[in-house]
Amino acid sequence: ETGVTQSPTHLIKTRGQQVTLRCSSQSGHNTVSWYQQALGQGPQFIFQYYREEENGRGNFPPRFSGLQFPNYSSELNVNALELDDSALYLCASSLIAGGFYNSPLHFGNGTRLTVT
Amino acid sequence: AQKVTQAQTEISVVEKEDVTLDCVYETRDTTYYLFWYKQPPSGELVFLIRRNSFDEQNEISGRYSWNFQKSTSSFNFTITASQVVDSAVYFCALSDSTGNQFYFGTGTSLTVIP
Numbered sequence: 001e002t003g004v005t006q007s008p009t010h011l012i013k014t015r016g017q018q019v020t021l022r023c024s025s026q027s028g029h030n031t032v033s034w035y036q037q038a039l040g041q042g043p044q045f046i047f048q049y050y051r052e053e054e055n056g057r058g059n060f061p062p063r064f065s066g067l068q069f070p071n072y073s074s075e076l077n078v079n080a081l082e083l084d085d086s087a088l089y090l091c092a093s094s095l096i097a098g099g100f101y102n103s104p105l106h107f108g109n110g111t112r113l114t115v116t
Numbered sequence: 117a118q119k120v121t122q123a124q125t126e127i128s129v130v131e132k133e134d135v136t137l138d139c140v141y142e143t144r145d146t147t148y149y150l151f152w153y154k155q156p157p158s159g160e161l162v163f164l165i166r167r168n169s170f171d172e173q174n175e176i177s178g179r180y181s182w183n184f185q186k187s188t189s190s191f192n193f194t195i196t197a198s199q200v201v202d203s204a205v206y207f208c209a210l211s212d213s214t215g216n217q218f219y220f221g222t223g224t225s226l227t228v229i230p
Contacts, residue, residue: 033218042120042207042220043161056216088159094215104151105218107161 002027004108006091012114013081021076021111023091031055031096032074033105034066037088049074050096078113086115118143120210122221129198130229137193137224139208145169147213150184150191155205155223167191198228 005024013019025032031050035043045058049068063079072093078085089112092105119142129135141150152164165175167184175182179196195202205223 035218035220040222042209042222043218045217045219048216058217090159090161092161096215104149104163104166105161105215106163107153109158109160112159 004091004093004106006089006108006111008111009109010112010114012116015081015083015115017081018077018079019081019113021078021089021091021113023074023076023093023108025072025074025091025093026106029093029095029103029106030072031094032068032072033092033094034074034076035090035092036060037090037110039087043090046076081115083115086113088112118145118210118212118217118219120208120219120221122208122224124224125222126225126227128227128229131200132197134194134196135198135226137195137206137208137226139191139193139221141189141191141208141210143210143212145212149211149213149215151209151211151218152182152191152193153207153209153220155207157204161207164193195226198226200228200230202226203228 007022033048034046037043046060047057048055052068065077068074088110090110092107095103121140148169150167153161181194183192205225207223208221209218211218
């Protein structure tokens with residue numbers, strides 16, 4: 001069973017730039033969620049993708065956007081980067097079946113984004 | 117509104133001591149799920165346990181045990197005979213029945229001193 005993989009591991013960007021983070025879901029999972037974890041804080045929900053569509057969104061501005069591909073992998077895009085966007089970005093996959101999720105979130109190792 | 121509170125920011129124990137991590141949650145849903153995750157320094161959140169709101173039975177898995185009490189909206193986690201490898205940040209989380217969104221607490225950093 002292949003787990004959740006994220007790339008890149010670390011990234012340094014300048015304020016105002018754009019960034020794309022990538023995630024491959026665990027085999028057998030059809031849903032991908034993205035979380036932002038600031039230093040010393042718990043993960044905060046950004047959004048979830050299911051069947052290639054956004055299936056819920058947290059309190060994040062529109063410059064945070066995403067995609068899910070037919071193979072269930074996903075991208076997180078952040079435009080116009082701000083210093084406060086510096087954080088660990090975690091991708092998690094799960095399985096939704098019959099309208100309800102049937103597995104807990106399984107997380108990747110995350111991408112550490114630093115905005116200078 | 118959904119909310120998870122982990123009042124203990126940091127805990128240090130000596131190896132082989134027992135330690136309990138507290139978790140208090142708020143929700144208006146009648147069906148919900150509670151979780152514990154472990155986050156070692158590598159950053160990956162490792163799933164430990166899931167409980168649904170209709171199952172208040174306590175659970176034991178090796179040195180780990182969980183005490184779920186709906187009356188006090190608590191879902192506490194006990195590690196028995198702690199080991200250095202238990203050192204990590206532990207997060208309690210809550211989701212509704214759709215699993216659409218998880219609400220995490222701020223975490224408890226556990227240090228086990230050899």
